[in-house]
Amino acid sequence: MSAITYDIRMSGNGEAFGEEADQVVEMESLRPLPRISIHAFCESEAMQRVMERVARDRRLAKVNLRVTSGNVAAAANMFGSTPTPNLIILETDAEPKNMLSELAPLAEVCDPSTRVIVIGRYNDIALYRELIRNGISEYLVGPVPMADLLASISSIFVDPDAEPLGRSIAVIGAKGGVGSSTIAHNCAFGISTLFATETILADLDLPFGTANIDFDQDPAQGIAEAVFAPERLDEVFLDRLLTKCSQHLSLLAAPSMLDRAYDFESGAFLPIIEILQRSAPVAVLDLPHVWTEWTRSVLADVDEVVICAVPDLANLRNTKNMIDALKKLRPNDRPPHLILNQVGMPKRPEIAPSDFIEPLEIEPIAILPFDAQLFGNAANSGRMISEIDAKSAAAETFAQIAHIVTGRVALKKVKKGGLGKMLGMLGRK
Structure with a gap:
């Protein structure tokens, strides 16, 4: 799975999105994202709502973000005939034992530089280790607070050693x-x-x-x-x-x-x-x-x-x-x-x-x-x-x-x- 990226952030299993005020504080330190393209595939309405909020955030002013209602198979089918973006966000309810096989068709069509964030249902450290060995950039346990998702995207595309912004x-x-x-x-x-x-x-x-x-x-x-x-x-x-x-x-x-x-x-x-x-x-x-x-x-x-x-x-x-x-x-x-x-x-x-x-x-x-x-x-x-x-x-x-x-x-x-x-x-x- 050469194209898919990962760095896990365990965000809790089944927790609500949290207080909006706390999310604002968490996001204050995030830098604006560079000019990249992101395509998100959402299986649930809750995840679609999170992505809609992400799309309106000022830190994504330069980002070309597209949100599609669909699963991993839909992503693999779409990118079989079109170039993949800089980042793909996938929501899946696949069980840990089936997740790699579900991601395999997408890995075959992903460009080598494309990063992938997977949002799953299982807080499983063994699954995390297996995914990271296979090149996933980020694994988040849903439901995912918007602040965590933005922080995950930022960790991939923003240089951690860059000078802090005023x-x-x-x-x-x-x-x-x-x-x-x-x-x-x-x-x-x-x-x-x-x-x-x-x-x-x-x-x-x-x-x-x-x-x-x-x-x-x-x-x-x-x-x-x-x-x-x-x-x-x-x-x-x-x-x-x-x-x-x-x-x-x-x-x-x-x-x-x-x-x-x-x-x-x-x-x-x-x-x-x-x-x-x-x-x-x-x-x-x-x-x-x-x-x-x-x-x-x-x-x-x-x-x-x-x-x-x-x-x-x-x-x-x-x-x-x-x-x-x-x-x-x-x-x-x-x-x-x-x-x-x-x-x-x-x-x-x-x-x-x-x-x-x-x-x-x-x-x-x-x-x-x-x-x-x-x-x-x-x-x-x-x-x-x-x-x-x-x-x-x-x-x-x-x-x-x-x-x-x-x-x-x-x-x-x-x-x-x-x-x-x-x-x-x-x-x-």
Whole structure:
């Protein structure tokens, strides 16, 4: 059986698929798969549902995945007249003593480079050893959790010795003028200073981006050169486009000019994100408030999404719509993070934070009270909040945001300071 591959992962006999939250955590460390072809043959409806979820996962964006209702014999029959893909996934209920004979016709038609994952019903170590001796890549005991299946595919096609990918965090506003750029910039600065971690801030608002102003920079080059010349894009070229803002923070600035129209195809920014992830442990993407094919692609591809909103009705509607859209774009990832900004603006009618949060069914990771003087001074001087007043409540909140979006701490509903403190302050108004 020269074509078929194997590395067993005993996933339990008869266990349910498990908690979706646990699967999300398990999948966070998985790298995107390369451009490969996969054909799955499913005997059960449960396995078909798992494959449908796998097909929608962002880590398979480059994968050509086909799912067929059928058994091993159907696979052997199909590939008798067509080339085999990079990976075949087979579900079978064959008994251990019959499994090799069932796989034999498929082995005769498999290309030598094709890998095969078998999903069986029997948790049998003798069967595992026999299969691995005969060239199977992976044997999983069904029912298989989606996270285990993705991990198995990743173990075959992703180099375990490859450099780890950096974490990508996209920040977008639910509406224009909600301060999402200010939050993105302070978040990137906080990550780079708190953890002494090399961080890249990419300003994706090419016509109106403000990152260069907020960091008091005037770079001659930036993200425009990268997106309009993708054939030149590599780590060396990116390094020439970056502007150093602090010891550990680099900026990929927007041109902030209106000398051309900035229309982009769906995947225009994805090569840039890949390079950023290979170049630094953290990349923060400042997205404009637009809903286009390219912003949808970016939001579907990144590790974390942060939505910024102010507490009014339009923001509530837009935030709800964005959360619902992201659930479809990122069905196997955690929900986006929510930050409420400019809360408690004098003389402005607004929705109470508790009422704003209720229909969204997610807890905000931070609530930033309105502070025109602090934020205005920071913006006008080209400095970050923690540089203007490191002991302010806002600086403390940005530190908390940095911890949460990088995965260094989970959100807690009750805190002595930070979010909990500010919620208490707001409640006393």
